[in-house]
Amino acid sequence: MTAASGPAGASPATFLGLPAVVPPTAPRGVGMLRGDEPFPVAARRALGDAQLRRNLGKATGTIRGRRARVVAELDDWDQLRAAGAAIKDDVLAHLGDYLVQLEEQVTARGGVVHWARDANEANRIVVDLVRAAGATEVVKVKSMATQEIGLNEALADAGVAAWETDLAELIVQLGHDRPSHIVVPAIHRNRAEIRDIFAREMGASGGVPAPPGLTDEPRALAEAARRHLRQRFLSARVAISGANFAVAETGTLAVVESEGNGRMCLTLPDTLITVMGLEKIVPTWRDLEVFLQLLPRSATGERMNPYTSMWTGVAPGDGPRAFHLVLLDNGRTATLADPAGRAALRCIRCAACLNVCPVYERTGGHAYGSVYPGPIGAVLSPQLAGVADNPSLPYASTLCGACLDACPVAIDIPSMLVHLRAKVVDAGRGAGHPPKPERAVMAAAAWTMAKPDRWARALRAARLGRLLGRRRGAIGRLPPPLAAWTASRDLPLPPAETFRDRWSRQRSGPDGPDAPDSLNAPDPLDGPNASNPLDDPDAPGARDLQDARIGQDAPGGRDAPDEPDERTP
């Protein structure tokens, strides 16, 4: 591994040919992109919650297994994945053209397109539209974008009640809670907790109360949700949704869902308002053939989700009579401006990266402080909101690479994390205070070094070291996560061998799993009984995880089940 030399210190704002003015990040004081506390602090608290960890371990293990099975069914998965990445890169490279084309098509078919520079503007647009429709309440389809901008709070401030209709979002809303997963937002709740929330809050919220004697059977809970929301669906005049895809060529919007709450919202009310991030576009109708295969299999482990709705503008006699599409920037163009970070905008929000992440599995989603948790959150939130406001998130990872393997649009999250760590340091220096992420990095290093095979895998991830080397010149010679440490300190480091030797000296035996780590740093991610399924084949979920990765790497990966992390650089 050699350190490449390159344009060290170049930042997107100054590099040749790049814009002198970088678009603004998402504004402060609105929405849900920033945590109240640094990741390690929040994570440590989450790690103390045994119930949470049980819920998470069970849920992510289940979903990993399902995903592995249905991904393995497709012998062209790798090709679909490559096409998905390429199509999204094309969208990003020509985003302006596609946005204009989408606007033309939606408008030509009776929709109205609105542009929102940020969360405040989007909220204002939606509030005005709801008021113009004369409504005091709206039904909502689960939507990341509207959570990101804090739309429910803005509506409440304007005297409009927003009812979440997705079961998980309902659980979160009634529990006065925050979502902790992109696809299954109430993944941190078990059935008993959900029963208690329903029994306590359904009536209190002003809706149909839970039936007396409600049990914690999932079927009974789903039935309670159906009854609670039925009248709201049938009488709602305004619905608010997000979008999974928007076809520039035809102006068609698509929402994938399972319960039928999406269909209810998209079909029954008179007015439909869809809030969509700029990057949700696909260029052509045909491109849906890629994403409608990638998304359901990656997200819920189904061949196809129960319901997918597509609509184009307004269809006379069928569904809403008014359709408004709000195109949301809120830091997306800022993300787009960074050539090393923009691929995060490929994301189709399937959450596969969360489900395979050993850090997410232990901490849950709340620790990330943003509506986007897990690996994608660690790269997306700091870019949308600015690294200065999310300095610890790029460290919320062990760089094990599982997220990249699972991602249906092949976002290289580990490399992006290393890149963002460097930006965190730059931002700290610019602000006149020393970089603070060191502690988190040290913890990640300790975690990696606590077991020999983790360390060996870190060494194999050489291309991350090279990426760092390009940026930092001669310093970047260590593999991650220690490479990140070099980035945070910006100092020459002892060669890798020194660390290894030191670690070898201090460990107690050949396997040394219980040895105190060389850096003597507390590890927020590795409690005494914690086991990383990547490392412990007997740990719950380990087999699922490996299967998932085997499916991913088919056909070559099928021969190397014991080396799930081995990738061609």
Next chain:
Amino acid sequence: MSRTDPSPSDDARAEVLARVRAALADRPAAPPASRDYRTAGDGSPSLAADAPREALLELLAGRLVDYHALVRRVPTGPAAPAGPTNDASDGNDGNDGNDDGDIAAAVADALTQRGARRLVRPPGLPAGWLAAARGIEAVDDEPPLTAAELDVLDGVLTGCALAIAETGTIVLDGGPGQGRRALSLVPDYHLVVVRADQVVAGVPDALARLRAAGRATRPLTWISGPSATSDIELHRVEGVHGPRTLEVVLVE
């Protein structure tokens, strides 16, 4: 959209587009995606491109059952027409009268077992399909039924635009015999007739066929099994807000 009156949204539009331009000043290369996955006409992972129709139907039936739809297979006599293969997505227009007797028997059976009495009848539903059903009140959507009126009906009988074997998906496009979207959504029981010539292998075939038939910009509903949730401990529960029972009459 007319922009004669500059509004905040116009300012926002100009600024967002300017930001996008500025962000892409490095002119990133984006080579065209290679379509070396299975595209329309390539079959599906479970079906060779030249697989016989029986294999297609067998797969569809299996996938439907997998996701807990009820399936009734209706064999037709040797004289059954093969049907058009490329532009067959214009709904069930009643032309294939040969099948109607068998379909009617299957529909009647299904409704009896379900105990359904009042049924939504979408416009353009082939008259023959309900010919054998006894004691059924067919309610027409004219004038359009309110959501509350739909909510007290026992079910809906529709045709479809097409079905996808590999994923067990039924696609509605609002064509004849399907009606507007609310009709197949609010009633708790959805009985749908799928003809053999409407079944395609995979998702790419479905999109290509919808487009060729000029249906891409219609309101589309893709249905794969009954409504379901996995939001409670990833435990799958069928039947939330959409119809809790999906039953398919598959005409072979």
